[in-house]
Amino acid sequence: MMFNSPKVTVTIGSPVNGVTVGLKKITDPVFSGRIIGDGIAVLPESNLICAPCDGVITQIFHTNHAFYVLSNAGLEIMVHIGLDTVELKGIGFKRLIQVGDNVIMGQPVMEVDFEYIKSQGKETVIPILITNMEKITKISAVNGKVNISDKIMSVTLK
Amino acid sequence: MKKVKIMDKNGLHARPASEIVSIAKNFTGEVFLRKDGVKCNAKSIMLVMGLNLMFGDMVDVIALGDGSDEIEAAIEAAIQNIDEE
Numbered sequence: 001m002m003f004n005s006p007k008v009t010v011t012i013g014s015p016v017n018g019v020t021v022g023l024k025k026i027t028d029p030v031f032s033g034r035i036i037g038d039g040i041a042v043l044p045e046s047n048l049i050c051a052p053c054d055g056v057i058t059q060i061f062h063t064n065h066a067f068y069v070l071s072n073a074g075l076e077i078m079v080h081i082g083l084d085t086v087e088l089k090g091i092g093f094k095r096l097i098q099v100g101d102n103v104i105m106g107q108p109v110m111e112v113d114f115e116y117i118k119s120q121g122k123e124t125v126i127p128i129l130i131t132n133m134e135k136i137t138k139i140s141a142v143n144g145k146v147n148i149s150d151k152i153m154s155v156t157l158k
Numbered sequence: 159m160k161k162v163k164i165m166d167k168n169g170l171h172a173r174p175a176s177e178i179v180s181i182a183k184n185f186t187g188e189v190f191l192r193k194d195g196v197k198c199n200a201k202s203i204m205l206v207m208g209l210n211l212m213f214g215d216m217v218d219v220i221a222l223g224d225g226s227d228e229i230e231a232a233i234e235a236a237i238q239n240i241d242e243e
Contacts, residue, residue, distance in 0.1 A: 028173075030172055030176050035176045036172065036176045036203050037203075058204060058208065059204055059205075059207060061171065061207055061210065062210045062212065063169075066172060066207065068204045068208070070204075076202070078172075078203070078204065086169070086172070131203050131204055132202070132204075
């Protein structure tokens, strides 16, 4: 007799206060084309970028504009702060934790000066992507205003 | 194996990394990037960006299996196709 073990569904929380934006509305084709992975974006209204789930901070790009969390359930989640913000070479971004740190959902990871980012002509929208899509069967995203750690996605693992 | 220099002034950030990962994922064999002895699976964007390759860095591109030369050449081309804005 075959039986299916229950699938695990992980709730991903917003890293910031703001409003959700569907990926297809993002002007950068790397994100709108879902090339790196699938997920959702948030247009930020606060300056602390927090962990979207419990896990480990596995990577932070040297310019601090993007970081990865490996969730306890095995999801690789990229948080990319703004578009083309790599060009700011780290100015406007302050790292609050270190690579290798364990984090809980809602824990501040990066402090960002979004006014500076806007003054440099960069968009502030934050795509949050699952980058190991081969482990996923389904993503459901929510729409609307969110506060830090409010659900933005449910991700079902295989 | 190919040794490739990073010529993008922003280093290997999300856009070029995503091209490399797309090419690598289309290859049935294994593909790695290696910098200073640290080797990573080129099919994982988390690991590729985690190498924190910066402008001027040298990276080794290593593919194993049939068609490895073509894949190494394609990844070299992606790395050197600079993202000028």
